[in-house]
Amino acid sequence: MSLVAGLLRPDSGSILFRGTNIAELDDTACARLRSRHFGVVPQRGGLLPYLTAEENVAFAMNLAGVEARKREITAQLDELGVAHRSRHFPREMSGGEAVRVSVAMALASKPELILADEATGELDPATARETMDVIVKRSIDHGVTLLYVTHDVQMADKAERSFTLTDKELRAS
């Protein structure tokens, strides 16, 4: 995931995104690629604790150079089932709600690719499954490619294609 996101450089080989080799981009170009074309849903740390849900989404939009319109922010949170948390701070949300707000932030930049690294890894199994369903559905609705990493086989089954990484080798499941 770090290689795809341009956070790490491979020793050799290439990583193509729309014909551009990410492995050859400098840090600035990688940062631009991430903020403009990728949405990232991290396992933790995605929300600023002193901003409300809607302020966090507006923050992500500003970061991506997208105009932060109140109507769009509310619609985004509503689609993810967390509109009632718009004016709440992360400390007032459940883990599942916080992940949904992170997804709203990732979608806010209108990305072409969403990278989710064990995004539901810290949730209880039922909430994790429900949250992953929402992430998958929203990605399909927005026509965004979703690439997620999970250690949970049931989660992997929600994807159209899945791969297993064993002993540094990637195989189609």
Next chain:
Amino acid sequence: MNESPAITLDHVVKSYAAAGGTVVALDGVSLTFDAGTSVAVTGHSGCGKSTLLAVMGALEVPDSGRVRVAGQLLADMSASARARIRRADFGFIFQSDNLIPYLTAVENLAQQMALSGTAVDLSRCTEMLQRLGLSEHLHKLPDQLSGGQRQRVAMARALVHRPRYVLADEPTGSLDRASSLEAIEFLLAQQEETRATLVVVTHDPSVAARFATRVALSDGRIVAATTGHRPALNR
């Protein structure tokens, strides 16, 4: 020294619904934090310290009582006015660093400046990180830094926009003793330089001992308050 009140709490009550019933986190707390001073708030886990900070920083609304920031009643302010002072006038530090994981150290600081409405000054961001001994790590992502380094970036981020009030909730909770004392010295030095109002919540007596003014909370009430001179550093 400017000693006009910066933040005042007047009979503040805040409770939460919990599994076993209602928990009263703050039970009629009245306190005045003078402008340009540094204060440690101490007490055991669950005594109401974090709630106190959240109420002061407009992150929580009290059930009753009044909170004033620079003389203005928070309850009288619109949501957008509260958001504005929270972003521009406050700097927050939490136990977990809460850095944006896909932004580098410098970028995390730059975003804070943008958020506060301050013109982004990359040389200021760089300088803050350098002062914290992070010269070699300016362009690293949070994942590429150690826990102590990440927390120092979080401190720099809380101060980079020159806030009038710095609220730190167990800022050294994830650090070892040496790093923890070093971090507190940095915060105190910054406070002396900028004359911001610094309030640090801690359960660690060695951290609290660095502050001349200490307030002890227990079961949501103030049980002791000490004011004196800041002790000389003796490690």
